[in-house]
Amino acid sequence: MKKSALLKGCARHWWGLPMLLSLLLLPLASSLSFRLWIPGGYVYLIYLPLAMMIAMLMVFDWAALPGIFAALCLHYFQRYTGVQAMMIISIFMTTLVLCWWGYRSQEKSRWCISFGNLYQVSERLFWLAFAMPTLFIILNQLVMLSDILPEENSIFVPDSSSMHALLNYQSTLLAALALVPLCYFSIRIFCNPRFLFILIFRCKRQFSPTVTLREWLIWMALLIASLMMLTQLISTPDNLVATEYGVPILLPLMLWAALRFGYIFTTLCWGMLLLVLYQFHKFFISSAIEPHGLAIISANLLAFTLTILLMSDICTRQRRLLAKAREMAMTDPVIGLPNLRALTRDLVASSESALCFLRIPDLDRLSRTYGLQLRIQYKRSLAVHLQPCLLAGEDIYQLPGFDLVLRLNTAAHQSRIEGIEVRLKDYHLSWDGLPIHPDVGISYCTITAPVVHLYELLGEMSAMAEMSLRSGHAENMQRPQSVPVQRQITGKLEILHDIQQALLRGGFRLMTQRIRGVRGNDYHEILLEMVTVQGERIKPSQFMPVVREFGLTWEVDRLMLDQALEFIHFHRETFPGIRLAVNFFAATLCRPQFVEEIASRLNENDIEAWQLIIAVEESAILSDHSWGYRTIAQLRHIGCRVAIDDFGNGYSSYARLKMIQADILKIDGSFIQNMQNNSLDYQIIQSICAMARLKRMQVVAEGVDTEEMAVELRKLGVDYLQGRIAGLPVSLNDLASTEAEARSGVRL
Template identity: 55%
Template sequence: MLPAILMPFSTQLSVRLWMLDGYVYLIYLPLAMMIALLLVYDWNAFPGIAVGLVIYYFNRYAPVSAAIICGTWMLSLLSGWAGYRLQAKRRWGVSYGELRLMPKRLIWLVIFIPTLFVFMMQILATTGVVPLKGSIFSWDPLSLHTLLNFQSVLLACVTMVPICYLIVRSLRSPRYLRRVIFHLRQQFSPEVSRTEYIVWVFLLTFLLTMLLQVASNQQNLLTTDYGLPLILPLMLWAAMRFGYLFTSLVWALLLIALYQLRDRFLHPDTGPYQLAVISANLLVFSLSLLLMAAITTRQRRTLARTKAAALNDPVMNLPNLRALSIALAQSPGSTLCFLTIPELDRLSRTYGLRLRIHYKRSLANHLRPELQPGEDVYQLPGFDLVIRLEGTSQLARVENIAARLKDYCLSWDGLPVHPGIGVSYCSVLPPVSHLYELLGELSGMAELSLASGITENLQQNAAQPVQHRIGKKIALLNAIQQALKADGFQLMAQRICGVRGDDYHYVWLTLASESGEPVPDEEFFPVIHEFGLSWELDNWRLRQALAFIDSHRAALPGIRIALDLFTLSLCRPGLTKEVQTLLRGYGVEPWQLIFCVEESPMLTPQSGGYRAVSQLRSLGCRIAIGDFGHGYGSYALLKEIEADMLRINGAFVRNMFNNSLDYQIIESTCVIARLKKMQIVAAEVETQEADSLLRKLGVDYLQGALYGEARPLQLLAKDKKGAQQT
């Protein structure tokens, strides 16, 4: 039924032009409509096409002429469609705009069928088989009639097939319009805003209004055919930004409107030759426009697929950290559930990497019933996974996930694989600016969960939100790194009183916060250790102290300085050589330096720290064990370590008058230190009574406010000069 209905309808919409010797077509739609029928129904369309042609032509021509015309139609369509189907094979029915099929469609459907059709019809007209009266053809095959007719079918097959296909497909299945609307939106560039679209529609409407308005006495360039080229940049804009489907449909409607209403903007003296040139230009532009629209649409689709692939781990087939970051940014609030399976590392070495891949995939599938739409399991490197749940209060769901994990067991080569899984979680709000650091914190809590056997909450004992704490940590790290580059630390010094008059100064560094207050050690040192900046800080502190000694030799001859040295720095290969090089560079004697190290298992004889202590002592520097009694196993360590000085923790000194146990600890420590031939330093001495008692116990050095407050290191030289002048 459709060919019989659409044949006269499309003929009426076709644009005809009257010439002195008959009509010619400027756009011939029936051929484009028949090709659209073939694209929808394939070979099944030919019986209906034959019936439609018979009904249309047998009512207009004699039976013989009508039969010959119908045969010409069928031969052109059959041969062109057969060639197209042989080349396209199973991919023949893909949507218009697909670049892979565009060359085949151009050759067979746009060039071959129209060319064969016009060639055969012209032969019939020239030989007189078809009467010229009422025909669009002339007896001369090289006439302007033939050129215009050929351009009309080419232009129709290039531009009108997509809109004809839309009509036929919608008549067959009205639901197809929904798919068209969906693809229209999908092909738009993601950067296109509503404002841009409105501006484009406004400009196009304005130009069409100027071109198609009723002729008036006042003429300007926009109301003549000079305004026509201004539409072309607008269509190129649409091709680049709005996609192939939108551009092809709009351009087809524009061509029909412009040709039907051409008398409103073309000059009255515009002849057939000028129209032939205009049609040729429009044909070339249409090919370029549609090709550009198809290329840009495919590029956007390829880019979208590439972006989607970049959000997925190809081995595990799970979304990755980048996908997690995007999901966290788009969600108003999320709960992160971290899973760590450290035993997978050992199992992978035993059974191969395939076990790890299969285990993580199957575990993710096992957990999916607990997830809601929009939630997912994300792949992390190594043996970790993370689950994102919508909402910030998901304790019950996290517990359900933990219970489901206990029920999971993988069978591998007939053996059950049931490694322990540590679980931790926390709630986050966008923006999550330090995701990797947050996952590091969750990883540590998940490892703790393996030992405790319960699900660990990262925020359980935190007064501040986890994102605030991590952001504060990163800000402190940046401040430390900037201070290392720009000498932003300040060295503080405090006098340590020697009972025999051999005073020295204890020097440490401070970092000022944004408010100008010193950053507390409990915030400062964990960041140093966590991010591996121990030696950088020790090196900076050592260089600054040596530079101070070198530049103030006259005012402070023979000054001794005690510096902290992180235990991790003791394990640095070549530490002693680096210290020796610095001493030589600044001309400082080794005995002027006292390195204070914390008690640690790294100072036992089997460790690298013990060897570094021995080498520094051999160099001539002195080693002091700082805050003795603060750690565990102190007496056992004191028995093994070889050092020059022992610094008693200030907590014992403060309480020795109120707590007899603290006094006994100080007394026993002094006895052991003397047996080890170590000098004793007592910290936080605040009163004269404490001074007298500690001297009686045999303490060699006293440190505290009683002997002087801490001051910037540079003020030591000024105080010395002022005392000498006085």
């Protein structure tokens, strides 16, 4: 324990590890710096000591300065006179203190250093990569004016605009830009060898998710081949690739790394690449090269370095932001729970899971009373309440509306779901001092990956949870008793698929049935029939509820309307005054532009408005001051007639009959069929006819099959008869031939 404490003290205090590393690394950095003789003195093409000092400050902060001072004294007092050495050391220390103070004044904590963060780039580029080399060269040039430092065979020159000064400035800039990360991570690994594994992990984390080992090996092979070409081949006038002209070959490879391999890996590779290139400079830099050529090489490498660093930084940041956005997309932003995307991801990751579906329909009513915030708060608090029932790796997922779903491990899941059911019954939410305890329906099942039809499965579980509300206990979808309900849901989904296919391939067929007027003014009602891909005919009573439930009402209504108007348009000579009644869903009348669309289609087909009868089922949507009520008034205003279909069934009442403003009233066939045997049905029909006459509405009787029924209905004042007595439904395309046969018969 004492030894460990002593080592920590040495690493923390200036007289310990900072002093030792400074004395070891600064001479090493000086030996690795590349110095070249040109007429008039020496110049550096890359100057490592300044980069090493910056890295020491980034690791040890101000504690690195005494060690740097000692290393400078040990190095320069052996090579220069005392005054000259003190002057050079003063230049170094002044530069380091001023620029590090400026950097630390903006970056308050030295531990915020993280290579690859764009929000630190501006401060680091200015203070460490620009200000420090610039101030260092400026102070050197100012000192040269005092004639203290030697001029002959030296790197110091009095002329600040000379090529010597430019090359020295470029060498310090290049080292500060490209080699500080390499020096920094080397020091960190020396201080703590375990940091090497952390560094490898960080590099892997910054790699693009699509990078493969094969791609990385290909890149590495190309890089080694390019490096061997530059450092091992002999440069000749005929082989320019092995000269300084071959250096730009490295740029595409490093840009590849910047785009794919992340900031840390790219900067470390580029720093080591520069070190290797300058250690073997004799192979690709000719000894007879002009100073201007050296300046161009250094300028190119500076531009390459800045481009590579910024490109790798931007790409790494974009990948990080994209990963963060994808992770945030897995959470509902309002409820704060994982959403359906997260459930899909977790089901893929787990070979077998148990799903527990929670349905809380009362939340809809409660949120209309107390506000939407109640639904949000209830789901949040319910998830917290159920959290103790979950094991590691399990979670609660938010579904749209008022549903939640739990993903559990399959081990003993039935007993655990029973515990969840008990815990749900004990839960209530206190809202404005009132206990909120809505009923919760529960259904569950086990599934194995891959889950192909998750949405359909959740729909089935929702239906089973509805049954749970009635039964009072959790419903297992995999019990034999649950099979009929699942078959019903599966059948509904199959019909939905058939409807979608029929809309795409024209699988809907329009049928027409004559509605015979007692005074001879007949018209026809358009009926719809669906034919599946297998050729099976499906009745409207089977697929119309599915159309209504899944919101395909306008698609179906638009198809019927367009084909009906097209028939009138192309058969105007055969049927000059034909009238067609097209059945619409009540929801279609609530479309804001519905009347304008009807008028536009009538004008396009050159059809009079009275030839189109809009038939709609009686619904609550058609109540007074509703969208449907206003739409009916607008349709009648443009000249269309409106018929209320199946009156007496569903929402119908005398109060609604009083409010309805329509032209035609169709009595439901269930009353007509029993009128001769049931006096109550007869009286209902009689009263409806009387009310309709008072409102100046014409009456249509559905389901008239016999002549006796027709006679009775005429006596009650019915204006139109529909049923077998008037004619069976036929295809709209066969209407012409059917009409010819009907005209040759005997009218009733």
